[in-house]
Amino acid sequence: MDHSHNHGHSPSELSGRNLVISIFLNIIITIAQVxxxxxxxxxxxxxDALHNxxxxLSLLISYIANRFSKKEASLKKTFGYKRAEILAAFINAVTLIIVAVLLIIEAIKRFQNPQIIDSNLVIWLAIIAILGNGFSVLLLKKDAKxxxxxxxxxxxxxxxxxASVAVLIGGLLMxxxxxxxxxxxxxxxxxxYLIVVGYDLLKNSYKVLMLFTPDTIEIDDIVNVVQxxxxxKNVHHVHIWQLNEDEIHLEAHIDFNEDIQLSQFxxxxxxxxxxxYKKFGINHLNLQPEFGKNDTKDIIVQD
Known part of the structure; x- marks a missing residue:
């Protein structure tokens, strides 16, 4: 069995400094809004304070995951912590949805018991939050792509x-x-809005964690091209999964027409x-060569 790598473009170096700045800005905004x-x-x-x-929390998780993802692999952790950032994305998506549910509950209660609100304070704090979060958004925009x-x-x-823009508009109306x-x-x-955004991120990170084949890849197309x-003679027992943002793995059994030498393989x-790699963006390959082996030749085999 041979294991080959083609990393292609090296992953962009993520800026931990920008995350730290965003964390401190959000701590200040949260305290002020509470x-x-x-x-x-x-x-x-x-x-909005609860969301902040x-x-x-999400930025702290992202920062820790970003640091962990750069740790070296070891005998006990052969992939290192390459999936740390995917796990962080999943946790952050869950928190978005939980926060949204809590907000809906509180909003329904407030509908039943409306209160007079100091709109001037709402307006000024919303402006501060817009400026702080806007700066943080600019810091992270490049790496988010x-x-x-x-x-x-x-x-x-x-x-x-x-949300802060909406709060500002609401403050002006009040x-x-x-x-x-x-x-x-x-x-x-x-x-x-939090539920809509959170669900999409939750779904994507869940697919990666569950080792699902990326949506952009059709296994039948790969098999047809390789054959x-x-x-x-045959390509079977195929597994394709995404380890993290930068690595897509393919492993398969390759049945040859003749008993070739190792150098030919x-x-x-x-x-x-x-x-x-050229056609499907797969940059980690693990192939098991076979000749005349009596095994299942199905493309997908449940291990």
Missing amino acids: IGGLLSGSLALLS FSDV SNMNMKSAYLHLITDMM KYYQMFWVDSVLTLAIAI QIEVI NEVLHEVEALV
Whole structure:
């Protein structure tokens, strides 16, 4: 059995410094909003504070996962901590949904018992939150394009910035039109948006953790392409999974038409390696060569 690697483009170096800055900004925003929410009586402001607190937790998880993902592999951890960031994304997605459910419960209670709110305090604290989260969003935007963990942190921040914009609009409506019911409406809107964003991230990270074949890859297409190589008779017992943001793994049994030499297999291995990387983006390959072996030739075999 031969195990071949083709890493392609090296993964971008993630900025732990930017995460740390975002963490401190969100701690400050959270404290300010909790105090302001209690003083003003605004549920929307308190819900935004709760969301900001979840941001602090998610950013801490992302930072720790980012650090762990760079640790070296060992005899007991042969993959190292390469999946740490995927696990962090999954946890962050779960927290988004939990926070959303809590906000919905509180918004329903407030509908039943509306209160007068100090709109001036709501407006100023919303502006502070928009500026702080907006700066954090800019810090993480680049890495969020290529890393699921950073995307989860980025989504937490951008949804909170949007929530703060909604709170600001609500504060203005309460100040000039005495529409205090809008506080509960905004809370519900924030919560629903959190569920939508959180579910998408939860689904994607769950698929990676469960070793599902990436959505962009069709196993039948890979098998058909590889079997076009003249010396290959059959491709079966195929497994394809995504280890993290940068690695897609393929392992398979290759049935040859004739009893080839090991040097010939190496040539075929390099050909298959180049083929699946170019066409499907698979950069880790593990092939088991076979000749005349009496085993199941199905593409998918339940181990």
